Amino acid sequence: MATKTWKIEKDLCRCCHGEGAFNNLAEPRTFLDKVEVYSDMLRECLDIDIPPVPGELCAITYTICNACIARLRDACNFKKQVQDCEQRFMTLYYKNAIQGLKPATKVKEEIEVSIEHAQSDTDADIVLKKEDEDDDDDNHFLGGDDDDGMSDDDLPIKPPKQSVSTMKTRPKPKPKPKAPPVVKKLKPPPKPKKAEPKPAKEKKGKYADEFTFTKKPDGGTEYACKHCQSVFRSNNSYVQHYRQVHLKERPKLRACHLCDVKVPGYMRAFHMEQHGLPAPTCGSCGKKFAYPHQVLRHQKTFHMGEKNFVCTTCNFKFSTNYDLKNHEKTHSSHKPFSCEYCNKTFRWKKSLKTHVMIHLGVKNHACAVCKAAFVQQSSLKYHMAKKHPENPNLY
Structure with missing residues (x-):
């Protein structure tokens, strides 16, 4: 099968593969006083991540046309509309502020029903006599008995219906006398209980006993290690510090699917270059990174000046x-960082570490000419400029 060569003369829209003069996906644009970044809109609205390709094709193939921008903007607006409507609906629903209109119920007319009651013996005798007379008249007109030998006297007799007015009403029972009301004795008001202090909540976490935390004025929390007095802004940062520094637990290694080597996650992209798979690289300056999102952040910061x-x-x-x-x-x-030897305070943690080396006599910066040692690198540079100006390349 012959391979087809795709020659791109102008910018390429990554959403419809149209060619022309288009806008960069990662470059911020202002529309109706609102800043839009199309790569972020694709990721947040449609969950699509479009990475730039390394090399010469980075700039001309990382663009989007105006037609796709309009469709993407409509999709983002529709998603926001649905989210706002759903949030408002659920808020009103949980507040019982939504009521439905119930259909009007039709009231049917009541039908008068006559009630049949058992008759007394005297009434039944009168009815039987009347029916016998009627039967005789009928037989007279009908010409006697039937052929099968049965007369109307053999048929069962149904008692006539009796109107409601002839019903015998039972006397209403006399109401029972009500018992006298029981007077309840008022209980004395309960004595106010003393407010007991609530027990402090126990700190949760596997390494909760290994650090102390303090509340900052802005509402945040600082975590201080009990072993080395290092301060962290989040619990996750402290746990990572404690496991790697004090417990000597190294980060988990990820296995390569092409060989038997295991490397940390941040080194996996550089290891895959040995197998011919290039690491995420900036197309403008050629700098390599461990993750693709670092390339986008690098391009926005250093090349686009965002x-x-x-x-x-x-x-x-x-x-x-x-x-x-x-x-x-x-x-x-x-100045939150203070020296435990002389109580001098510092604004930066690095400045405190350098100051503590003075008390401990740690001099890691040595002169290559006269072997004089210094605590700070700035002191070494000053020494080289004054004592050995003929060797500027040594510092």
Whole structure:
């Protein structure tokens, strides 16, 4: 079977394979004062992830046409409409605020029914006599008895219906005298119970006894390790630290389906390159990453200059929320990290570690010329500039 070559001269829409001058999927666009990122809209609305391909085709094949943009926008609006309507319906339903109109019930007219009652012996005798007379008259006109020898006297006699007015009414029973009401004795009001303090909830988790937690002013929680005083912002980060650092449990290794080698998850993409499968790579600068979502984040940050996180104090923009949080610490006088030897406080954890090395006498930065050792790398650079200016390449 002959292979067909696909030559792309212009931008390619990844949704309909149309060619033209289109918009980038990862580039933010403003529509009706609303920022849209089409790759994110495809992922959130349709659960479709379109990754960029590495190499020269990255820029021209990671686009979308205007017709597909309109259809994608309609799908996102419809999804939001359904979600809002469903949320409002369930809210009103659980509040019993939805009532249905019941159909009007038709009232049927009552039919008068005559009630048959047992007759007394005297009434039955009068009725029998009247029927005998009537039977005689009938036999006279009909010409005597029937051929089979049965007369009308042999037939069973039905008592006539009696009107409701002839009914004998029973006397109503006399009402029984009511018992005198029992007067209930009022109980004295209960004494107010003393509010007992609620027992504190036990900390849940497999390693709950290995750390202490404190509430921050902004409502968050900090987790401090009891072994090394390291501070973490989430319980998951602490558990990972405790298992890998103190319990020496390394991350699980993933097996390669092409060979018998097992590597960590973040190294799997680089290992697969040995089998000819390229790792996720940026098409603009050729940088390689472990996961495809890191390529998109890299392209938005470094190549497109996307910076959506703004400092409220100095209006400085950042590409990630983590960088913004670190920057906001420079505007605050709060220094949470304190030295256990001299009680000096620091804003950054790295600064505290460097300061503690001074107390412990740990000097990891040594001069390659005179073997003088220093705690900080900046001290080593200053030493090289003053004592050995002829060797600028050594620092």
